[in-house]
Amino acid sequence: MAESKVLEAEAKATPSRSNRVSTSSRGGRYFLRVLLNHVPGKTSFEDLRTVDGVLCDSFHEVVERLGLIEADNMLDESLIESTQLAMPASLRRLFATILVFCEPGDVRDLWDRHLEAMSDDYRRSHTCSKAVEQMVLLDIRDMLQSMGKDIALFPLTNIDETYDTTRGEAREVTEESTIEVDAHDIALASSLNHEQRLAYDEILTTVDAGDGGVFFVDGPGGMGKTFLYRALLAKFRGEGKIEVATTTSGVAASIMPGGRTSHLRFKIPLSIEDGASCSFTKQSGMAKLLRMASLILWDEASMTKRQAIEALENSMQDIMGRRHQPFGGETVVFGGDFWKVLPVVKKGSQGQIIDATMRRSYLCKGMRQLRLITNMRVHNDPWFADYLLRVGNGTKETDEEGSIRLPQDICVPPTGDGVDLEKLIDHVFPALDHNMSDPNYMTSRAILSTKNDNIDKINTRMIERFQGEEKIYHSFDSAKDDPHGNYAPEFLNNLTPKDCLRMPSN
Template sequence: MWRIYDFDLSKNYPPVQQPQLHLSDMHMVTYHKWDKIEWVVKRPGANESMLTAYFDYNRLHEEAREILYHDFPEHYTWESNGKFWKTRKNVVYQVGRLISAHPAEGERYFLWVLLNHVAGATSYRDLRTIDGVLLPSFCEAAERQGLIEEDNTLDECLTENSLFHMPSSLHRLFMTILVFCEPNDVFGLWTKHLDAMSEDYICKNPNPSLVEQMVLIDIRNMLQSMGKDIRSFPLPGIDDSYDDTSGIPREIFEEASIDQNPKDVGLSNSLNDEQRVAYEEIMSKVDTEQGGLFFVDGPGGTGKTFLYRVLLETLRSQNKLAVATATPGVAASIMPGGRTTHSHFKIPLTLEDDSCCSFTKQSGTAKLLQQVSLIIWDEASMAKRQAMETLDNSLPDIMGRQDLPFGGKTVFFGGNFRQVLPVVQKGSKAHTVDAPLRWSYLWESMRHLKLVRNMRTQSDPWFAEYLLRIGGGTEEGNGDGYVCLPDDICVSYSGDSKKDLDRLIECIFPNLNANMTNKNYIASREILSTRNAWVDNINMKMIGMFQGGEMVYHSFDSAIDDLHNYYPSEFLNTLTPNGLPPHLLKLKIGCPIILLRNIDLANGLCNGIRLVVRDFQRNSIDAEIVLGLHAEKRVFLPRIPLCPSDDEMFPLQFKRK
């Protein structure tokens, strides 16, 4: 008995259908050695199959064109005698599947990819027709649809964006590709796109060698702000004679080079009484170099960030160094020169008791901390107590003052102890309570701490005070312990989920069509939900309401070291672990997006920052930052590989690009 693959793409017929196979026309034909191949292939009905019947049904019935091939059995049933599909009458849930194809199988695999993602095809030619152009192969059709990764994806990404944007933006994009996108040919990308990245320097400097050095120095500085060394990439070397910062530690140079915001000048005159008390206490310790520990506690809207900005502006105007950090990236991005505490102090991601920061005594970070006059740590109440202990263990060593907390430095913590405790995966209630910074730790471990008075809410109306009463347990509840929310902040519920969702959207986003171009309108409101699945449903409905141009991106999913294809991409596409975007990302121009990881904190690209989509390319998104100090800055977001955290319960190493 012999087996052959009957899959001739030059002809418009599928292989012979075997009834016992599951919803697939891509399989082996079995025949005896004494049978002639022509008889097997040309026998009656050999050119009719489930797939060709699917094509025929799509041609004749418009309602079927929204259904993918592998979902067809859920709505239709297959009649093997007549070889046709008919509407399913019995409400019986059926699951169809395409037999997996390995990437090594060539066109058979690419046809499998297209059938898994493209609905409504009416023929093989239709599957290969993209934007009205008939492509010669399923491989090219899948590439043009963005369903498989091309070999030159990063090259195309740089080429697309070099046509429309400034060289400085290309420098940041090139740096992002180096750090996050795992390029195979770094020097090839550099050589091909050097002219586009150096256009602004060429106008002023005709010397090609000097221009190349200036571009390299720009990229090196960006890499250093990410904690990376340009020497770890196969790029041309930098001549130190062209470098103005040679001999100055990069960390000190960056802090000294932070631009002063003209809006912050004179802010000290606008401090209220409580803020002024804190300001004068802290400045007295800085001016006398006595050192001290402070903590300001207050809910959102009490002016903590305003106080930080006044302190930073005062010290930097005196040519003193001040470090602004925060636990989350979003909080850091709204302070001038803000960085996350983990990146600035080299705090280990895995924290244990008696941990130390990873910088050495001779490093640039240590030299910066020796010269700094004030350390600001915002959202300290969100950090684990071991994070503070780690910095407290390291500073006395580099300062040579073991008798004082934090080596005698002036440290200013800020936060809000009314916030919800951070989630500890697989942790008990005791683990959750023990994770964050607590008052007990402050008093026991930092006996020199001075508490700045609890600042009262100024910018929020009665609603903030109402929430404080709930958090403090002073709001009156019913007999079951529940608190009744005021009618002014509630949307009525009728039981019809579709109408109720429409009413909620209209309440939060009134007159959406008229305000789509207003980025302040988009960024100042949001709908919160308790489940990711509900968030995805609301997002899809909201995006459908936008009227701008549309783009659908598909992720490239793979299982690391899966040589035998145990985890096909169709299975990986169904996974959406915490912290990763979905496999299918549908966006429109003008819609808001949120970044899911820290990319370039110095330029505002941090985890949680909000942006608005301004344009699309096949391999990148052109977006505008809408909040914080970097508002109105245009940035490129290329495809970046992401992996779930180690705590995720997966039997495989999963990567989504």
């Protein structure tokens, strides 16, 4: 589903004016406006009210059927679709997310419709329907608590605490202590190179000593940082210890065993200033998890603002009761690559962006630097590995305009005849027509760009090449704190990302 956008209205930025924009509170006129902006070629009001040959009773019904406004049936369809792909635990998390962020109109009906799918794993080992329902409720209660919500706020079945088998253990601790260690990850320690082994042993010694320490694993992409992290996590988790693995980005978190984004895991405020703290208390499950952790890992820390890292330290000093020790005396390992994207500072100057990096934090001086300089990803091509180092370090020669010339053998030469993009697609996706249904083929290659406009152009052309009927999804865009309807829906629809997502049916 296309991502929705919410525009935050700035205080005193927009003067009041005559309201000529129809809003949803105006009923039929608003839904007619939505239709006229999305459905072309209609010749009459009756034609506008016709969907797939069926005449609807109202414009409201039409926009609901076409998916142009948010409705409870869409949440229902989302859960139905997820049932075909996701495990019951993932369905329970999706249900909790819907309760918190989507404000369904009939929570009880949604619960009754999807309880069976959400409880499938519990029903295999329990025959009592009440016990099964209670276990699902307890799971969802814990998920809601991690999002800062109380299950009592929602019209669901009352919880019977006698079915709680966690004996009061915090959900965060239970989740971390039950992470299974992959046998492949256990064997990684024996394959570490010299630099990785030095870092591994130093971190291991610090954790075993229990005195705490702060490290920064510094290395460009391909140097084996993730390999090192997985070896460390497997070592400690294999010994029954609790580790907390986080990254700045969701993509990196997905390849880290038990990984979460740092903002989600540590409850770091999105809008953060100097001196801030994380949004968890001393009595919370998060605080208990951090006190029990042998190692806290934060990858891609170079991409986050220093204030976020300092907020974690402030909170850890508070919950550990050790105000004069970095991170309350815990062992914390940061990792990153300062060649990559630096922290995003809205409309910030170069100086402001640099000031936001962790290199400008008072914590940086006390971090032990662990350097990885051997490129494991292209170890069979030492020339290219050296080339990447020279580019990243700024020592590669440039032309008179300061540009770096790429080697011809890694370029698709431009011809200027309007088909350069087609040639690039053919080069990266050879024989696309015959392989578009092969998931291994599609996920093993990608075209990257530094600009969203180029990405949109490439995606549009790729989708046009796919066979089958095109499916179109629309987002639901709204402006916060805009009771007078100053922001027309079509204006919000045209903000990036666009409200229309086109996908091939296969």
